[in-house]
Amino acid sequence: MQLLRLPRPRRIRDDRQTVHHHDFKHIADGVVGAAAIASTVVANPLLRAFYRKWGATEHEAHRLLPGDALIQTPRMQYTRAISIEAPPEQVWPWLIQIGYERAGWYSYDVLEDMAGAGKFVDGDSADRVVPELQTLKVGDEIKLHEQLAFQVHAMNAPRELIMVDARDNETGARFDPSSSERPADFHCASWAFILEEPEGDELPEFAGGTRLLIRWRIDYTPTRSNEIMWKAFVEPINFVMERKMMLGLRKRAEGE
Structure with a gap:
């Protein structure tokens, strides 16, 4: 991540003029995010068991979820969860608009921008559907x-959004994740967003709301460099950014 480069001016939605969106609040938010990333990377061996199931119950962390079959033998997996005081129908519109050149990630926009991933339709992450x-x-x-994208594999509105990215790392070409044949250097990841209505006695205080589960699974060529990249850097950085995204999604859905 290019954390030393100053954020560029962003274009407003109609692209007719540029404005600086990075006021003190944005910069302060970015500093907090950068500090969280640095500390999580450094403390990764101690924190990994915690952040791989952040917010999830033991049952949620280990149960089968839609999309799991895409990656039969994952080298890494995490399950994260958050309770939202809004029904799935109210959360869904905020979820399906996420992404680069879309509504953003509801995360640390300054850090996304510095990493070259901060091009969103409203400049910053959208506060509107x-x-x-x-x-x-x-x-x-x-x-x-610009160079990396997940593909929507399955949808069941307003309950399931399942994405996959199966790619040859050398050529960038996609391949079928269900195929037993793999390129020499590859990664194959699934990213599932599951919206449920809490039932029973496990989370009674959120009855009538939404339990958002995020399950990520990945297989990749088991080289030493890949092991270091995914486990020591990508995974802890992803936790910091995704945790912020989940909180941002909840804030927006509950604020309707």
Whole structure:
């Protein structure tokens, strides 16, 4: 991540002029996020068991979820969860508009921008449901940045959004994640967002709301460099950014 480069000016939605969105609040938020990333990377061996199931119950962390079958033998997996005081129908529009060149990630926008991944329709992560982004369908791409995107594999509104990225790391070409044949250097990841209504005695205080589960699974070529990259850097950085995203999604859905 290019954390030393100053954020560029962003364009407002109609692209007719540029404005600086990074006021003190944005910069302070970015400093907090950068500090969280640095400390999480450094303390990764101690924190890994915690952040791989952040917010999730033991049952949620270990149960089968939709999308698991895409990655039969994952080298890494996490399950995170958050309770939202809004029904799934109210959360869903905020969820399906996420992404680069879409409504953003509801996370640390300054850090996304510094990493070259901060191009969003409203400049910063949207604080509104964007009508033109509500037509997501199977086969569409949700970009992380210009060079990397997940593909929508399955949808069941307003309950399931399952994405996959199976790619040859050398050529960038996609391959079928269900195929037993793999390129020499590859990664194959699934990213599932499951919206449930809490039932029974496990989370009685959130009855009538939404339990958002996020399950990520990945297989990759088991080289030493890949092991270090995914486990020592990508995973802890992802936790900090995704935790903020989950909190941002909850704030927006509950604020309607």
